[in-house]
Amino acid sequence: xxxxxxxxxxxxxxxxxxxxxxxxxxxxxxxxxxxxxxxxxxxxxxxxxxxxxxxxxxxxxxxxxxxxxxxxxxxxxxxxxxxxxxxxxxxxxxxxxxxxxxxxxxxxxxxxxxxxxxxxxxxxxxxxxxxxxxxxxxxxxxxxxxxxxxxxxxxxxxxxxxxxxxxxxxxxxxxxxxxxxxxxxxxxxxxxxxxxxxxxxxxxxxxxxxxxxxxxxxxxxxxxxxxxxxxxxxxxx
Amino acid sequence: xxxxxxxxxxxxxxxxxxxxxxxxxxxxxxxxxxxxxxxxxxxxxxxxxxxxxxxxxxxxxxxxxxxxxxxxxxxxxxxxxxxxxxxxxxxxxxxxxxxxxxxxxxxxxxxxxxxxxxxxxxxxxxxxxxxxxxxxxxxxxxxxxxxxxxxxxxxxxxxxxxxxxxxxxxxxxxxxxxxxxxxxxxxxxxxxxxxxxxxxxxxxxxxxxxxxxxxxxxxxxxxxxxxxxxxxxxxxxxxxxxxxxxxxxxxxxxxxxxxxxxxxxxxxxxxxxxxxxxxxxxxxxxxxxxxxxxxxxxxxxxxxxxxxxxxxxxxxxxxxxxxxxxxxxxxxxxxxxxxxxxxxxxxxxxxxxxxxxxxxxxxxxxxxxxxxxxxxxx
Numbered sequence: 001x002x003x004x005x006x007x008x009x010x011x012x013x014x015x016x017x018x019x020x021x022x023x024x025x026x027x028x029x030x031x032x033x034x035x036x037x038x039x040x041x042x043x044x045x046x047x048x049x050x051x052x053x054x055x056x057x058x059x060x061x062x063x064x065x066x067x068x069x070x071x072x073x074x075x076x077x078x079x080x081x082x083x084x085x086x087x088x089x090x091x092x093x094x095x096x097x098x099x100x101x102x103x104x105x106x107x108x109x110x111x112x113x114x115x116x117x118x119x120x121x122x123x124x125x126x127x128x129x130x131x132x133x134x135x136x137x138x139x140x141x142x143x144x145x146x147x148x149x150x151x152x153x154x155x156x157x158x159x160x161x162x163x164x165x166x167x168x169x170x171x172x173x174x175x176x177x178x179x180x181x182x183x184x185x186x187x188x189x190x191x192x193x194x195x196x197x198x199x200x201x202x203x204x205x206x207x208x209x210x211x212x213x214x215x216x217x218x219x220x221x222x223x224x225x226x227x228x229x230x231x232x233x234x235x236x237x
Numbered sequence: 238x239x240x241x242x243x244x245x246x247x248x249x250x251x252x253x254x255x256x257x258x259x260x261x262x263x264x265x266x267x268x269x270x271x272x273x274x275x276x277x278x279x280x281x282x283x284x285x286x287x288x289x290x291x292x293x294x295x296x297x298x299x300x301x302x303x304x305x306x307x308x309x310x311x312x313x314x315x316x317x318x319x320x321x322x323x324x325x326x327x328x329x330x331x332x333x334x335x336x337x338x339x340x341x342x343x344x345x346x347x348x349x350x351x352x353x354x355x356x357x358x359x360x361x362x363x364x365x366x367x368x369x370x371x372x373x374x375x376x377x378x379x380x381x382x383x384x385x386x387x388x389x390x391x392x393x394x395x396x397x398x399x400x401x402x403x404x405x406x407x408x409x410x411x412x413x414x415x416x417x418x419x420x421x422x423x424x425x426x427x428x429x430x431x432x433x434x435x436x437x438x439x440x441x442x443x444x445x446x447x448x449x450x451x452x453x454x455x456x457x458x459x460x461x462x463x464x465x466x467x468x469x470x471x472x473x474x475x476x477x478x479x480x481x482x483x484x485x486x487x488x489x490x491x492x493x494x495x496x497x498x499x500x501x502x503x504x505x506x507x508x509x510x511x512x513x514x515x516x517x518x519x520x521x522x523x524x525x526x527x528x529x530x531x532x533x534x535x536x537x538x539x540x541x542x543x544x545x546x547x548x549x550x551x552x553x554x555x556x557x558x559x560x561x562x563x564x565x566x567x568x569x570x571x572x573x574x575x576x577x578x579x580x581x582x583x584x585x586x587x588x589x590x591x592x593x594x595x596x597x598x599x600x601x602x603x604x605x606x607x608x609x610x611x612x613x614x615x
Binding site for chain 1: 366367368394395396397398400401402405406408409410411412413416458495496497498570574
């Protein structure tokens with residue numbers, strides 16, 4: 001393959017890897033764990049799918065690793081309310097994705113956005129409004145697509161449609177993974193935009209640590225900018 | 238109260254998402270013509286398409302004129318295109334053509350996203366659940382590629398039902414095929430069109446055949462690279478079997494072509510053509526694809542008699558040509574990444590904070606090169 005094309009393929013993979021790592025990093029994961037999960041998604045994608053009977057199979061990188069991450073985020077959710085919101089967001093996303101598959105036009109060119117991204121956007125909108133967090137968005141994005149796929153498999157079985165369901169079959173570039181990331185991007189953008197509209201965070205008096213807001217009482221140091229701001233104010237006085 | 242407002246917003250957004258697109262597909266078989274007509278600036282019909290045409294879609298006609306859609310009348314199903322120039326198809330090679338050796342060819346992978354598509358005169362109906370006539374055509378194409386010494390692999394996995402999830406499911410097939418058959422020279426998605434028969438009937442090599450339309454998605458980073466391959470294939474076909482490649486349509490979709498810079502969608506005939514004619518066509522298509530990708534000599538055939546006209550052209554393998562599609566795709570990807578990143582930073586931090594953070598990180602990153610800065614010296 002010519003150099004230009006080779007570079008293009010390599011860059012596409014790196015972009016996906018880099019963006020994915022940054023997005024995981026913005027949830028409850030540190031740099032190393034996020035990197036580890038991205039590596040697991042890519043390496044898992046290379047392993048052949050695991051068969052789950054006649055109608056279903058599952059891909060390690062495209063479904064198992066994202067599911068492990070979903071379970072981890074769910075268990076680590078801050079409050080019972082966040083958990084229940086995640087569950088509702090997931091169920092609604094699953095239903096919306098399944099319905100979208102039925103109701104949207106069949107051809108990519110007739111859709112305002114590519115089918116691979118529309119599911120992530122749907123999951124992102126629902127997850128943000130019901131889940132109100134990046135973590136809930138990721139959970140709903142990933143589990144929503146998987147739920148919709150399982151529903152499709154059941155329909156195929158009932159209606160005798162001879163089509164297998166490969167959960168996360170395209171690995172790192174499967175809609176499951178893309179949808180999870182898109183949902184987080186959307187939650188991030190909507191959240192940031194809303195925050196700017198209301199003139200800053202409503203958690204001004206709190207400290208952001210390990211992807212969570214905690215009390216600032218007892219915090220020994222604050223960031224350089226805050227220091228600079230305080231110094232500037234003192235100078236002005 | 239806030240919860241109720243949130244739920245109302247969700248419902249509105251869902252309704253917007255679901256209703257913002259018209260339900261049109263390539264499976265129109267009603268008496269009402271379910272296709273768009275593309276006309277030029279003078280109102281002359283260029284082609285018809287069983288897919289919705291959008292502003293900015295592009296079209297390369299059989300005579301290599303490049304059009305861009307400037308206006309669409311959805312109610313009348315008419316699209317108006319402006320001529321933007323003539324396509325210069327890749328030139329023929331010099332005398333010292335190097336034809337790719339067997340072991341260097343790489344495999345060609347084939348699949349059918351809409352595996353239920355069928356040909357009415359041969360299959361009895363336009364769609365057969367799970368095993369449409371299109372799979373027989375794809376199989377003929379595979380066999381004909383193998384006759385040319387190319388390792389061709391066909392995956393007949395069903396992606397039914399034929400709905401908005403078809404491309405999502407066929408994406409998994411495409412990835413599986415690419416992964417299992419590295420190095421992959423090209424990935425082709427085999428379809429048949431849904432416009433009246435008259436638009437696809439042709440004579441090649443003195444026999445009745447069907448025409449082939451190449452479809453490229455313009456919503457992905459591989460668009461330029463894929464267009465180069467499509468133009469090369471058309472160029473070889475024009476030199477060898479004039480009339481075989483009908484045209485090239487560059488539409489709004491992606492068609493999973495972001496997975497490979499050598500991925501195309503072929504529409505082989507239409508549902509009103511016979512499957513046998515489509516199968517016969519694949520022999521000529523395989524010859525053209527083989528020469529375009531791996532090199533060879535194109536010998537022009539008379540369209541009516543099928544005899545050689547004696548006109549020979551050396552064809553260079555596409556990978557040995559100076560192409561720019563990869564570079565342009567790379568640039569496109571980087572631009573999107575930079576614009577997206579800066580946009581996100583701006584949104585999340587605001588102009589002043591962003592510039593302060595950028596300045597600070599530059600200061601910190603380069604402090605070892607530039608020496609200690611003023612602040613540190615204090």
